[in-house]
Amino acid sequence: MNVFGGGDGQCLEMTNGGTAVFVDVLMLAVSALAKKPWDFRFAALLTLQDQNVMGRGVVGFGLAELDWGDTPQERATAKDFLLRVLDLALSRHRWEELTYEPARVEEYLRTYRAMVEEFDPETARAGAGVLPGPQEAAVASCVRHRVLDALPFWQACVFCTAGV
Secondary structure: OEEEEOOOOOEEEEOHHHHHHHHHHHHHHHHHHOOOHHHHHHHHHHHOOOHHHHOOOOOOOEHHHOOOOOOHHHHHHHHHHHHHHHHHHHOOOOHHHOOOOOOOHHHHHHHHHHHHHHOOHHHOOOOOOOOOOHHHOOOOEEOOOOEEOOOOOOOOOHHHHOOO
16 A cells, blocks of 8 residues: 555555556646746656556655745645646546546545645645755656656656556
């Protein structure tokens, strides 16, 4: 099981297959919306959830572990970005390009969106080191799949490592 935590002990637990689908549809959305440094850092965090590289059943992160920013405005902007990513994913953005039917992912996205909506970034533990730093942001794009890839960690996107 892979766990993505929210606030107040909330968590979204998914099977390995469910996690792969969750990360795929989030990568499609985050790649379309990323514009600011925090956005690209979050995209890098998503690339690190690639079980084809990291291993099955060993990925996930808690919202409280993320560096949401130093000011209330930065934290609000980061949270807004994540909510917009989830909304775009829920709109089935580019799902027709997937080589499979993303079963149950809408339920996962709705659950995670509710967790993010309820989460107060002010309560996050600064310095947890989960969110990749600015120098590790996912700014390179996979030409074939048109999503942000895992550079500088490895030279592939989540679809390339899955053999798509």
